Amino acid sequence: MARITVLGGCGTVGSIAVRTLTELGDFSDIIVADIDTARADWLVEDIGEDCLSAVSCDATDPRSIRAVIKGSDVVLNCAGPFYILAPIILKTVIEEGINYVDVCDDVDATIEILKQDKAAKRAGISALIGMGSSPGVANLLVRFCAEQMLEEVDSIDILHAHGGEPHEGAAVIGHRIHSMSIDIPVFLDGKQKTVKFFEEDGIALQEEIDFHLLGKYRCYPYPHPETVTLPKYIKCKRVTNLGCVIPPKYYSLIMDIVKIGMTSDQPIDVKGGKIAPLDFITAYILDQREKILKETNFGEQRGCLKIVIKGQKAGKPHQYNFSMASVGQSMGEGTGIPAAIGAALMHRGNVQEKGVLPPEACVNPMDFLAVMQGFLKLEGITGKGSPLIIESIDTEGKVKHLSL
Numbered sequence: 001m002a003r004i005t006v007l008g009g010c011g012t013v014g015s016i017a018v019r020t021l022t023e024l025g026d027f028s029d030i031i032v033a034d035i036d037t038a039r040a041d042w043l044v045e046d047i048g049e050d051c052l053s054a055v056s057c058d059a060t061d062p063r064s065i066r067a068v069i070k071g072s073d074v075v076l077n078c079a080g081p082f083y084i085l086a087p088i089i090l091k092t093v094i095e096e097g098i099n100y101v102d103v104c105d106d107v108d109a110t111i112e113i114l115k116q117d118k119a120a121k122r123a124g125i126s127a128l129i130g131m132g133s134s135p136g137v138a139n140l141l142v143r144f145c146a147e148q149m150l151e152e153v154d155s156i157d158i159l160h161a162h163g164g165e166p167h168e169g170a171a172v173i174g175h176r177i178h179s180m181s182i183d184i185p186v187f188l189d190g191k192q193k194t195v196k197f198f199e200e201d202g203i204a205l206q207e208e209i210d211f212h213l214l215g216k217y218r219c220y221p222y223p224h225p226e227t228v229t230l231p232k233y234i235k236c237k238r239v240t241n242l243g244c245v246i247p248p249k250y251y252s253l254i255m256d257i258v259k260i261g262m263t264s265d266q267p268i269d270v271k272g273g274k275i276a277p278l279d280f281i282t283a284y285i286l287d288q289r290e291k292i293l294k295e296t297n298f299g300e301q302r303g304c305l306k307i308v309i310k311g312q313k314a315g316k317p318h319q320y321n322f323s324m325a326s327v328g329q330s331m332g333e334g335t336g337i338p339a340a341i342g343a344a345l346m347h348r349g350n351v352q353e354k355g356v357l358p359p360e361a362c363v364n365p366m367d368f369l370a371v372m373q374g375f376l377k378l379e380g381i382t383g384k385g386s387p388l389i390i391e392s393i394d395t396e397g398k399v400k401h402l403s404l
Contacts, residue, residue, distance in 0.1 A: 014336065018047070082106040117355045126352070154238070157307070186221065189238070301328065390402040
């Protein structure tokens with residue numbers, strides 16, 4: 001009998017991870033742990049499988065976390081915002097001696113939880129962090145390309161655009177605001193640096209990107225962990241992460257609000273009451289989002305993760321583009337499905353390394369792709385929403401489509 005506890009299990013990402021775990025069948029006991037007990041109960045009832053149960057958990061409280069994860073073989077953490085919760089949760093899981101997987105995409109949180117590597121090794125556990133889409137699938141495709149397709153890697157550019165999801169919560173808005181407010185790590189000219197979203201060094205990295213199924217969108221520096229972890233495991237000169245949320249009018253609204261500094265979480269007096277500007281702004285952004293989606297006739301949710309890897313092949317410059325694009329698939333699916341597969345691989349014994357490790361350090365890309373291919377039924381480059389598209393571009397600019 002194998003047990004997994006999914007923290008944040010009824011959120012946008014967690015609920016997809018739970019559904020995927022149910023379908024994969026590796027765990028006979030799947031605990032949906034969330035502070036929103038009513039929604040957790042609803043999710044368990046909606047899926048309707050005997051292996052599922054719902055429990056209440058406050059992910060800010062180590063005692064609450066400890067109570068719900070006891071007896072688990074794996075803990076899958078989908079509870080955000082990660083820059084607040086990830087260090088607390090991982091520390092508690094390590095103390096309980098349980099293997100761990102998360103989808104942390106906050107670079108500052110990643111840097112912080114990597115400091116728990118020695119503690120995880122002492123406890124004899126494996127902690128696979130950032131096992132979503134970006135980071136996650138992106139890291140594994142880079143490793144696959146570096147090991148199987150190129151002789152040398154020069155540059156890695158990870159690009160993403162998505163929008164139109166049926167639901168967005170406060171944690172998602174908080175993550176976007178946080179991402180525009182902090183120093184953004186990039187790896188340029190073989191050195192780790194930081195840029196600012198709104199300053200010249202960050203603006204210089206902005207780029208118009210042509211995404212499969214989506215079209216062209218301007219992408220901006222994004223503080224995802226790949227720029228910090230990939231250079232440690234893949235020899236190269238450049239790693240960047242650029243992204244955007246569509247439609248652009250919606251993303252511009254968030255940028256404008258962050259620019260004028262209305263994002264403090266400290267309450268202020270408003271007509272005799274106390275309100276944090278961040279709480280008001282979050283509610284305002286979510287309200288405006290619905291209006292903008294209607295005004296722009298945005299239609300179905302859609303997104304694309306694109307990875308551009310340049311290097312040397314047979315002594316000549318060569319480029320590979322990997323794209324995972326979809327129309328009708330949510331951000332939750334793009335992140336929750338890889339997370340569930342990562343947890344399944346952990347339980348199957350495919351992750352042997354101990355410590356706190358990003359995907360490229362402890363997951364064999366072929367193991368992951370084999371499970372993903374079977375689960376998603378990849379079909380090369382055909383179809384409206386083919387999960388994986390690979391372009392090979394030689395030194396003369398000739399493009400060839402490949403499939404795994």
